[in-house]
Amino acid sequence: MTAAAPTVTPIVREMGEADRRNLRSARIRGAVIAALGLVCFAAASGSFGVIATFSFWLVKQGGEAFTIQTSVGMLWLLAGIASGVIGMVQMIKGPAFPWRKSLLILVPLYVAAIVAALLDGKVANMTNVFAGTLEYAVPVSLGAFAGILSERSGMLNIAIEGKFLIGACTAAICASIAFTATGSKEIGVIVGVLSAMLAGIGLGFLLAWLGIKHKVDQIIAGVVVNFGAIGITNFLFLRVLGNNPWLNTPPTIERIRIPVLAEIPVVGPLFFSGTPYLYFTLAVMLFLTYMLFRTRWGLRLRASGEKPSAAGTVGIDVIKIRYRAMLLAGALAGIAGSYLSLSTAGSFQLGMSAGKGFIALAAVIFGAWNPIGAFGAALVFGFSDAIQSLLSILGVDVPPQLLNSVPYLVTIIVVAGVVGRVRGPAAAGQPYDQG
Amino acid sequence: MKRLRRAIQPAIVPILAILSAFLVGSVFMFITDLENLAHFPTDPGGTIVAGIVNVGNAYYAMIIGAFGDPTRIIAAIGSNDPKVIAAAIRPLTETLVAATPLIFTGLAVAVAFRSGVFNIGVEGQFILGAMGATVAVLVFRGLPPPILLVVAIGAGTLTGAAWGFIPGFLKARTGAHEVITTIMLNYVAAQLVLFGLRSDFLRAPGSDAPVSKVLWTFVRVPLIFDLPAIRLHYGIVIALIMAAVVSWFIFKTTKGFELRAAGFNLHAARYAGMSAGGSIMLAMALSGGLAGLGGSFEVLGTAGQMTTDLSAGFGFNAIALALLAGNRPLGIVLAALLFGALRTGGGLMQVKTGIPLDLIVFIQALVIMFVAAPLLVRSIFRMNARPLDEGSTI
Numbered sequence: 001m002t003a004a005a006p007t008v009t010p011i012v013r014e015m016g017e018a019d020r021r022n023l024r025s026a027r028i029r030g031a032v033i034a035a036l037g038l039v040c041f042a043a044a045s046g047s048f049g050v051i052a053t054f055s056f057w058l059v060k061q062g063g064e065a066f067t068i069q070t071s072v073g074m075l076w077l078l079a080g081i082a083s084g085v086i087g088m089v090q091m092i093k094g095p096a097f098p099w100r101k102s103l104l105i106l107v108p109l110y111v112a113a114i115v116a117a118l119l120d121g122k123v124a125n126m127t128n129v130f131a132g133t134l135e136y137a138v139p140v141s142l143g144a145f146a147g148i149l150s151e152r153s154g155m156l157n158i159a160i161e162g163k164f165l166i167g168a169c170t171a172a173i174c175a176s177i178a179f180t181a182t183g184s185k186e187i188g189v190i191v192g193v194l195s196a197m198l199a200g201i202g203l204g205f206l207l208a209w210l211g212i213k214h215k216v217d218q219i220i221a222g223v224v225v226n227f228g229a230i231g232i233t234n235f236l237f238l239r240v241l242g243n244n245p246w247l248n249t250p251p252t253i254e255r256i257r258i259p260v261l262a263e264i265p266v267v268g269p270l271f272f273s274g275t276p277y278l279y280f281t282l283a284v285m286l287f288l289t290y291m292l293f294r295t296r297w298g299l300r301l302r303a304s305g306e307k308p309s310a311a312g313t314v315g316i317d318v319i320k321i322r323y324r325a326m327l328l329a330g331a332l333a334g335i336a337g338s339y340l341s342l343s344t345a346g347s348f349q350l351g352m353s354a355g356k357g358f359i360a361l362a363a364v365i366f367g368a369w370n371p372i373g374a375f376g377a378a379l380v381f382g383f384s385d386a387i388q389s390l391l392s393i394l395g396v397d398v399p400p401q402l403l404n405s406v407p408y409l410v411t412i413i414v415v416a417g418v419v420g421r422v423r424g425p426a427a428a429g430q431p432y433d434q435g
Numbered sequence: 436m437k438r439l440r441r442a443i444q445p446a447i448v449p450i451l452a453i454l455s456a457f458l459v460g461s462v463f464m465f466i467t468d469l470e471n472l473a474h475f476p477t478d479p480g481g482t483i484v485a486g487i488v489n490v491g492n493a494y495y496a497m498i499i500g501a502f503g504d505p506t507r508i509i510a511a512i513g514s515n516d517p518k519v520i521a522a523a524i525r526p527l528t529e530t531l532v533a534a535t536p537l538i539f540t541g542l543a544v545a546v547a548f549r550s551g552v553f554n555i556g557v558e559g560q561f562i563l564g565a566m567g568a569t570v571a572v573l574v575f576r577g578l579p580p581p582i583l584l585v586v587a588i589g590a591g592t593l594t595g596a597a598w599g600f601i602p603g604f605l606k607a608r609t610g611a612h613e614v615i616t617t618i619m620l621n622y623v624a625a626q627l628v629l630f631g632l633r634s635d636f637l638r639a640p641g642s643d644a645p646v647s648k649v650l651w652t653f654v655r656v657p658l659i660f661d662l663p664a665i666r667l668h669y670g671i672v673i674a675l676i677m678a679a680v681v682s683w684f685i686f687k688t689t690k691g692f693e694l695r696a697a698g699f700n701l702h703a704a705r706y707a708g709m710s711a712g713g714s715i716m717l718a719m720a721l722s723g724g725l726a727g728l729g730g731s732f733e734v735l736g737t738a739g740q741m742t743t744d745l746s747a748g749f750g751f752n753a754i755a756l757a758l759l760a761g762n763r764p765l766g767i768v769l770a771a772l773l774f775g776a777l778r779t780g781g782g783l784m785q786v787k788t789g790i791p792l793d794l795i796v797f798i799q800a801l802v803i804m805f806v807a808a809p810l811l812v813r814s815i816f817r818m819n820a821r822p823l824d825e826g827s828t829i
Contacts, residue, residue, distance in 0.1 A: 156614075158614065158618065210804065210807070210808055214807075214808035214810055214811060216804075216807040216808050217807065219553055219555075219614055220754075220758065220803065220807045221804075221807070223555075223751075223754055223755075223803060224800050224801075224803050224804045224807070225800075227751065227755070227796060227799060227800035227803065228796075228797055228800030228801070228804075230793070230796055231793050231794065231795070231796030231797030231798070231799070231800055232463075232797055234791060234793035234796065235463075235467070235791050235793045235794055235796075235797060236467065238791035238793065239467055239789070239790065239791050240467050240469060243469070243470075244469065355622060358618055358619070358622065361615070361618070362619065365615065399630050399633070401626040401627070401629050401630040401633075402626075402630075404626050405622070405623050405626045407619075408619035408620070408622045408623045408626075409619075409623060411615065411619045412605070412611070412615075412616050412619050412620065412623075415605075415609075415611040415612060415615050415616060416605045416609045416611040416616070424612075
């Protein structure tokens with residue numbers, strides 16, 4: 001290789017050990033994807049006769065439905081063709097091919113084919129699935145935004161779960177008290193949400209204070225909050241709420257139908273007649289993206305998370321930024337907590353966050369510390385949850401544990417860099433000494 | 436005198452932390468006692484006294500529940516009736532039973548901590564270890580009980596070690612943060628256990644709940660005392676032996692030194708020619724193995740069958756334990772005894788005074804907070820602030 005004349009094409013001349021390894025792994029990858037295509041064809045051959053029916057509500061739940069019918073074989077065939085093409089292209093183009101993006105096409109096709117095959121002729125109501133996806137995605141993505149804010153500023157945040165619990169509990173109690181005192185549902189709800197936000201801010205402050213002032217390891221501070229939240233809320237639930245049920249009957253938040261848009265078939269019932277939380281989440285997502293990547297504030301925040309010493313040198317008050325980010329993150333996570341008790345459940349229940357805070361953490365990573373990405377990740381996790389409940393309602397014999405594990409497995413795969421390494425803020429978790 | 440002071444020195448912050456946590460816990464008990472507080476407008480003084488009495492009663496019930504009633508124990512020793520003796524010493528033995536899994540999991544967290552990795556996944560390694568032991572018992576049920584016991588415990592330990600090895604491997608090879616991977620693996624482990632317990636091979640016949648067949652029909656960890664209703668088994672002895680072994684391993688062997696070196700400064704360790712990745716993988720596998728060993732003893736000695744709630748948060752308590760003990764094996768044994776006492780005592784407190792057992796969880800969180808922020812404790816007790824690094828090695 002070293003003796004090769006300089007006239008050879010640059011790619012060959014500069015090929016070292018690493019390039020050769022990349023080429024080899026690209027070829028293997030291509031072969032695997034193409035082989036998956038063959039598997040799809042094999043699956044297709046036996047299933048052209050099976051009809052998959054997906055139905056959507058037109059105007060409202062339980063009303064008129066609109067259905068799409070296709071044979072399972074066709075879906076497999078599509079997935080097979082796509083795999084074959086992508087596998088071939090990958091083999092020919094080698095490492096230069098952006099194969100990670102091609103997964104965005106392949107995975108949905110596989111999922112559609114597998115779900116259709118599992119349904120085995122039963123009718124799947126997709127509006128319910130998508131509505132369930134959104135319902136799940138709202139608290140998870142709000143929690144993820146909280147995680148993004150704090151980690152971008154350099155504070156590792158594993159306490160989202162604890163903030164959810166405390167937020168849910170505070171919201172239920174305060175909304176109940178305000179509702180009983182004033183008799184107005186609206187005031188009750190507003191007081192509930194605001195109190196959850198304040199509770200979240202309090203926890204955010206505790207985390208920041210322990211992590212920054214006392215230099216407690218940020219993971220340990222997070223463990224303290226998660227632990228303490230379980231202890232306090234269980235204790236309150238059993239000791240106070242159990243004997244005083246009126247403290248745990250908050251008014252629930254009504255859905256808002258946006259006048260014209262809610263009438264659009266299929267899309268209307270899904271997106272434009274949701275709870276205010278859905279609109280809030282979308283607004284926060286856009287606002288946060290803009291703030292993080294387009295403003296001076298965002299640049300400073302990210303600088304404190306990537307290289308606090310450099311940020312400090314140019315006069316940025318890293319400590320102030322981290323405090324503010326933690327308070328803001330606490331507010332968001334608290335609001336997400338209020339969603340749990342005020343939106344669907346209508347009461348606080350023991351351990352009602354049920355690991356959603358850690359799924360939010362997973363969404364932070366899967367979404368590459370980016371608000372829009374995190375929302376997408378929350379949708380993916382929500383979808384797998386909704387599909388799981390759809391399958392169990394239809395009585396399809398798939399172990400629910402498999403689908404329940406999806407968010408966790410995906411996160412492990414992502415942090416391990418098997419499919420596209422994501423990199424978090426470099427200084428997250430490290431205390432900062434202002435010299 | 437100086438030696439005595441040196442021996443007590445590392446225990447000062449933990450002891451003050453525990454005191455502070457109980458203090459905050461009693462304030463919390465006081466303000467959530469709505470029935471009592473309802474009288475406050477009419478009779479403030481009486482309310483405060485009654486509130487303090489209630490808190491005192493709760494803690495008294497906790498102590499009696501954890502250590503037994505001394506007068507009863509003395510009376511029982513004279514009586515020579517096994518039933519009376521058993522009833523009198525039962526709280527004490529229950530505390531030891533509760534401490535057993537905590538010693539194992541606390542050691543697991545400490546081994547990882549010493550090597551610079553934060554194993555939050557002890558919970559998952561514990562339940563999968565128990566699951567491994569369960570599966571082994573049912574697969575090899577034909578073997579004679581003593582051999583079966585060894586095989587099952589070995590299988591549980593290996594399962595835990597394997598589950599701990601995964602995040603270690605990922606960290607060493609890809610740099611994946613072990614806190615994230617272990618949190619996620621905890622949930623995957625819980626799902627795996629649920630999945631396994633739904634299978635016909637493991638599930639108890641005729642039961643809809645996810646519980647395994649009763650393992651005690653095949654094998655059981657032998658009991659220490661042959662008294663009625665005393666559940667204390669040899670798990671506690673193994674736990675103490677493991678504490679000594681871990682202590683010897685990390686402080687007296689070359690491998691242990693390498694692990695600690697990696698924990699102190701990974702770059703320096705690498706520069707000195709030690710394999711940093713190897714240390715991380717070894718530490719995580721050992722940590723998982725200890726957790727799995729604990730899980731095996733819990734299922735074969737205390738529970739008798741695998742359930743989804745076999746671990747009452749032992750893996751998480753272990754983090755508090757290891758911090759409280761400054762990752763010293765002897766400290767872990769003492770802290771595990773304390774937490775075990777809290778747990779059994781909390782049970783009696785719940786029965787006698789209606790104060791939920793979850794108070795313990797809250798107190799534990801406060802303990803971690805106060806231990807992790809020693810300046811906080813020192814400022815509460817108006818002690819002179821001293822350099823942070825003293826005694827608290829992580």
